[in-house]
Amino acid sequence: MKEHLEQICMTVNGVPRKFVIGDGVGCVSPSETLLDTIRDRLGLTAAKRSCEHGACGCCTVIVDGDAVASCMVLTADCDGSSVTTLEGLCDPVTGELSPLQKAFADNSAFQCGFCTPGIIMSTKALLDQNPNPTEKELTEALSGNYCRCISHYQVIRTVMGFINEMKRKEA
Numbered sequence: 069m070k071e072h073l074e075q076i077c078m079t080v081n082g083v084p085r086k087f088v089i090g091d092g093v094g095c096v097s098p099s100e101t102l103l104d105t106i107r108d109r110l111g112l113t114a115a116k117r118s119c120e121h122g123a124c125g126c127c128t129v130i131v132d133g134d135a136v137a138s139c140m141v142l143t144a145d146c147d148g149s150s151v152t153t154l155e156g157l158c159d160p161v162t163g164e165l166s167p168l169q170k171a172f173a174d175n176s177a178f179q180c181g182f183c184t185p186g187i188i189m190s191t192k193a194l195l196d197q198n199p200n201p202t203e204k205e206l207t208e209a210l211s212g213n214y215c216r217c218i219s220h221y222q223v224i225r226t227v228m229g230f231i232n233e234m235k236r237k238e239a
C-alpha cells in the first residue's frame with residue numbers, strides 16, 4: 069500500500085469510485101481486499117468468493133488490463149486503477165450481454181456456473197491483449213481458473229470457436 073494514502077480513487081466498470089481509508093464506519097480498512105469491496109460495498113456479485121487464497125480463480129476481475137484474483141489484491145493498492153468486473157462487460161445502456169458472454173451462454177460452456185465469471189474475465193483479459201491466441205495460450209491463460217464441474221473442455225471449444233467467428237467476421 070502507498071504510504072500516507074488517505075483515500076482510494078479508482079474506476080469500476082467505468083464509474084469513478086472514491087473510498088476513505090480507515091477503521092471507521094464506511095471506511096475501507098487497509099487490509100480490505102478488492103473482492104470485499106466490489107461485492108460487499110458495490111454490490112457487484114459476479115466475482116465469486118471461494119477459496120480466498122488465490123487458488124481457484126472464481127474471483128477474477130481485470131485490473132489495468134490484467135486478470136487478477138481479487139481476493140489477493142488489497143483495495144488500497146488499487147488507487148488510480150481501472151477495475152472491470154463481469155457486470156462491466158454488458159452494454160451499460162441495454163444490459164445486453166457482450167459477444168463473449170453470449171458465446172458462453174449459447175454453447176453452455178458451464179455447468180453450475182460458479183466459476184464462469186472468473187473464466188470469462190480471464191478470457192477477456194487474454195483476448196484484449198492477444199486477440200488471436202493459440203489453444204495452448206488460451207489453456208495457459210485459464211490455468212488459474214478451477215472448475216469443479218469440469219467444464220474446461222467446453223470452455224476451450226467455445227472460446228476457440230468464438231475467436232474463429234470473430235476472425236471470419238473481420239475477413
Ligand code: FES
Pocket residue numbers: 116117118119120121122123124125126127128137138139140
Ligand atoms: S476466491 Fe479468489 S482465487 Fe479463489
Ligand code: FES
Pocket residue numbers: 178179180181182183184214215216217218219
Ligand atoms: S461450472 Fe461449476 S464450478 Fe465451473
